[in-house]
Amino acid sequence: MSNQDSNTDIPCEQQTVKFYQTGTFTVGNRLLDEGCRTVQATAERANSLDSGHRACQGCGQALGARYALDAAMRATDNKIIAANATGCLEVFTTPYPETAWSIPWVHSLFGNVAAVASGIAASLKAKGDTTTRVIAQGGDGGTTDIGFGCLSGMFDRNDDVLYICYDNGGYMNTGVQRSSATPPAARTATTMPVGDNPGSSFTTGKFLPAIAMAHEIPYVATASVHDLHDLERKVEKAMTFRGARYIQINVPCPLGWGSQPALTIKLSRMGVECGLVPLFEAENGKLTDSTKIRYRIPVEDYLKLQRRFAHVLKPQNTHQLDAIRKIAEDNIKRYNLV
Amino acid sequence: MLQQISGSIAVAEAVALCRPEVVPCYPITPQTHIVEHISTLVKSGQLKNCTYENVESEFASMSLCIGASAAGSRTYTATASQGLLFMMEAVYNASGLALPIVMTLGNRAIGAPINIWNDHSDAMSVRDAGWIQLFVESNQQALDVHIQAFKLAETLSLPVMVNMDGFILTHAITRVDMPTQEQVDQFLPPFIPRQKLDTEAPLSIGAMVGPDAFTEVRYLAHHKQKEALNIIEQQAAEFQGIFGRDSGGLIKSYYAEDAEIVFVAMGSVVGTMQELVEELREEGHSVGILSIRSFRPFPANAIDKALANTRHAIIFEKSFAVGMGGVLASEIHMATVANDIKISSVIGGLGGRTITKKSLRKIIESAMQDELDTEVFLDLEGTTVVRELRRQQEGQSSGPAAENILRDMGVVSASKTH
Numbered sequence: 001m002s003n004q005d006s007n008t009d010i011p012c013e014q015q016t017v018k019f020y021q022t023g024t025f026t027v028g029n030r031l032l033d034e035g036c037r038t039v040q041a042t043a044e045r046a047n048s049l050d051s052g053h054r055a056c057q058g059c060g061q062a063l064g065a066r067y068a069l070d071a072a073m074r075a076t077d078n079k080i081i082a083a084n085a086t087g088c089l090e091v092f093t094t095p096y097p098e099t100a101w102s103i104p105w106v107h108s109l110f111g112n113v114a115a116v117a118s119g120i121a122a123s124l125k126a127k128g129d130t131t132t133r134v135i136a137q138g139g140d141g142g143t144t145d146i147g148f149g150c151l152s153g154m155f156d157r158n159d160d161v162l163y164i165c166y167d168n169g170g171y172m173n174t175g176v177q178r179s180s181a182t183p184p185a186a187r188t189a190t191t192m193p194v195g196d197n198p199g200s201s202f203t204t205g206k207f208l209p210a211i212a213m214a215h216e217i218p219y220v221a222t223a224s225v226h227d228l229h230d231l232e233r234k235v236e237k238a239m240t241f242r243g244a245r246y247i248q249i250n251v252p253c254p255l256g257w258g259s260q261p262a263l264t265i266k267l268s269r270m271g272v273e274c275g276l277v278p279l280f281e282a283e284n285g286k287l288t289d290s291t292k293i294r295y296r297i298p299v300e301d302y303l304k305l306q307r308r309f310a311h312v313l314k315p316q317n318t319h320q321l322d323a324i325r326k327i328a329e330d331n332i333k334r335y336n337l338v
Numbered sequence: 339m340l341q342q343i344s345g346s347i348a349v350a351e352a353v354a355l356c357r358p359e360v361v362p363c364y365p366i367t368p369q370t371h372i373v374e375h376i377s378t379l380v381k382s383g384q385l386k387n388c389t390y391e392n393v394e395s396e397f398a399s400m401s402l403c404i405g406a407s408a409a410g411s412r413t414y415t416a417t418a419s420q421g422l423l424f425m426m427e428a429v430y431n432a433s434g435l436a437l438p439i440v441m442t443l444g445n446r447a448i449g450a451p452i453n454i455w456n457d458h459s460d461a462m463s464v465r466d467a468g469w470i471q472l473f474v475e476s477n478q479q480a481l482d483v484h485i486q487a488f489k490l491a492e493t494l495s496l497p498v499m500v501n502m503d504g505f506i507l508t509h510a511i512t513r514v515d516m517p518t519q520e521q522v523d524q525f526l527p528p529f530i531p532r533q534k535l536d537t538e539a540p541l542s543i544g545a546m547v548g549p550d551a552f553t554e555v556r557y558l559a560h561h562k563q564k565e566a567l568n569i570i571e572q573q574a575a576e577f578q579g580i581f582g583r584d585s586g587g588l589i590k591s592y593y594a595e596d597a598e599i600v601f602v603a604m605g606s607v608v609g610t611m612q613e614l615v616e617e618l619r620e621e622g623h624s625v626g627i628l629s630i631r632s633f634r635p636f637p638a639n640a641i642d643k644a645l646a647n648t649r650h651a652i653i654f655e656k657s658f659a660v661g662m663g664g665v666l667a668s669e670i671h672m673a674t675v676a677n678d679i680k681i682s683s684v685i686g687g688l689g690g691r692t693i694t695k696k697s698l699r700k701i702i703e704s705a706m707q708d709e710l711d712t713e714v715f716l717d718l719e720g721t722t723v724v725r726e727l728r729r730q731q732e733g734q735s736s737g738p739a740a741e742n743i744l745r746d747m748g749v750v751s752a753s754k755t756h
């Protein structure tokens with residue numbers, strides 16, 4: 001592998017196409033010109049979410065939040081106010097009397113972050129401040145369950161807020177209980193692998209990006225932390241719109257998934273490559289783009305690296321595996337993933 | 339300027355004179371006319387630089403207030419009863435975060451049974467929530483106290499709830515003196531937030547606090563309310579200087595220092611009591627009233643002083659703690675424990691039951707004869723209660739009590755049996 005600058009001579013703002021290294025799964029940060037790459041540390045980086053927080057090793061949410069917020073900061077000339085729902089991100093970033101946030105940040109409750117953010121936006125509107133922008137962030141539980149009403153209200157009013165949901169598929173902060181975003185069959189502390197249908201039940205599901213699209217808000221996107229460049233691009237794009245926007249980021253959680261911390265990036269990618277985590281964008285309720293699966297992998301390859309799915313791979317539970325395969329198939333069709 | 343308007347419109351106009359910047363609201367009787375009027379003032383452009391939001395619930399309205407206030411805007415909302423309960427978690431959060439939000443509570447009973455009429459159950463349900471809770475006796479006071487509420491909230495960086503009796507005040511059309519914008523501007527300076535979400539000076543607000551500092555943070559909230567005891571009095575005096583009216587303050591005595599028997603009450607019932615007390619005093623009886631205008635902070639010392647010469651205090655309340663009794667009564671008891679005062683707790687006006695001068699006179703007459711019990715439910719229909727109790731003793735499946743009682747009273751058609 002070459003360490004040389006790829007030198008495409010294409011200006012950064014035009015390098016929005018995704019590059020992939022031939023023959024590998026790696027998303028092509030290294031194939032971009034050096035100045036255009038997603039970087040861990042530069043002097044210009046806002047470091048909205050700074051070091052010293054208490055996230056677990058390999059926490060996908062900490063990574064996702066760091067890149068999402070800094071991308072938003074870049075896009076707004078560092079004019080971001082963030083509101084946070086109760087949950088892992090809130091708890092691990094603000095252990096009193098410390099804070100890992102270097103941006104104005106407020107935490108109110110578990111179920112009201114969309115409304116708090118709407119309030120901030122209303123305040124900016126009343127003051128005629130059009131440059132400061134607002135981000136609301138919460139976990140999947142805070143978004144799809146307890147905060148759903150406030151979120152839907154924010155969408156309906158088309159308040160000028162970017163809502164970012166960090167989806168780790170469960171109530172992790174309280175010890176891994178089931179949320180309505182928990183994948184079917186997944187083991188959680190309230191859906192244990194016991195009985196005839198071990199793990200979380202196969203419900204009709206509550207896929208929030210689709211619900212957000214049904215509100216016909218200006219912009220909806222899904223992202224995953226293995227492709228930070230794509231994530232950053234979507235956040236930056238979201239900031240070009242006014243009104244309500246929603247981005248859901250797939251964030252592996254080693255503690256809740258029973259996975260190796262070192263595998264967070266790999267799992268994030270495998271979720272996408274097996275079809276269970278569709279990556280797409282939508283504007284005003286219409287799908288505009290989706291990320292094609294480059295090397296489709298069997299769902300069991302993804303499942304077997306997570307203890308929460310261990311029972312699914314047992315011979316007596318092939319019906320569960322089949323049902324999960326079908327979900328991947330359906331996603332692939334619905335979101336044009338191949 | 340003198341105007342003949344409803345309490346709700348008076349409050350809405352007064353709030354508008356305070357130049358709020360963000361007003362998120364959700365409708366509930368009897369608060370609706372307030373929020374309708376403010377929304378029109380904003381939409382028509384009469385109230386400028388203000389964002390009015392039609393939100394999807396009271397939980398959202400208070401949450402928007404939290405965000406807007408934290409972002410440095412003067413913020414107002416209004417609710418009642420079920421709405422207050424629905425926003426409860428955010429109510430505690432607003433005071434915990436020390437955000438100077440002003441909220442009107444158009445006092446209404448809490449269900450079940452669902453009831454839209456006035457009592458003080460809603461206000462009492464948040465008595466420990468850390469908000470300043472003020473009560474008003476009339477629509478003029480309602481108007482005046484809202485103007486004071488913004489100043490008080492912002493001076494202390496604490497949320498303030500103005501309690502006005504649903505229907506009795508909100509819907510009553512009376513004459514009020516509406517101040518001018520100049521007067522209000524003279525009294526109420528622009529809002530300078532104690533804490534603010536600002537990209538130029540980033541702050542984290544709402545961090546997790548563990549056992550190491552929680553006691554101190556909570557104690558400070560208590561301390562601030564105690565400071566409010568002085569500030570409420572100072573600002574009421576300042577208000578009187580500019581507007582020429584005695585509105586607000588901690589307590590208001592009507593002959594209380596000079597009476598053997600004193601009614602203690604909050605809100606509009608004080609008006610009814612005033613008429614009765616004037617009559618009784620003319621008849622030569624030593625009676626008076628102590629109106630509690632600030633329930634939180636609770637002005638224990640001022641109450642103790644005002645009741646120093648009282649023999650028998652009759653605490654009249656439009657709510658009670660089920661299984662315990664009168665809340666105000668027990669708090670007055672604590673405030674006056676050093677004095678040897680007889681205390682009776684009278685619960686009345688529940689769910690909008692009319693409080694008549696006649697019933698109140700009966701109460702005071704039995705107090706004069708030293709026959710008043712320590713706990714009385716005003717105008718309670720004893721036979722109805724006994725009948726339902728008997729029904730419940732007769733069998734386990736006696737049906738819903740409220741519907742049974744309505745049927746007994748002939749409110750529900752007798753053909754419907756359970």
Ligand SMILES: Cc1ncc(C[n+]2csc(CCOP(=O)(O)OP(=O)(O)O)c2C)c(N)n1
Binds near residue numbers: 166171173174
């Ligand atoms: C009203 C309320 N109910 C329950 C809780 C407990 N609680 C706090 S965080 C949390 C789980 C958060 O899950 P999620 O939103 O998915 O975020 P994660 O921790 O997984 O990142 C729960 C249940 C709470 N704080 N408030």
Ligand code: SF4
Binds near residue numbers: 089
């Ligand atoms: S439990 Fe999961 S989401 Fe929470 S800090 Fe740990 S890895 Fe991150």
Ligand SMILES: [Mg+2]
Binds near residue numbers: 166169
């Ligand atoms: Mg979660």
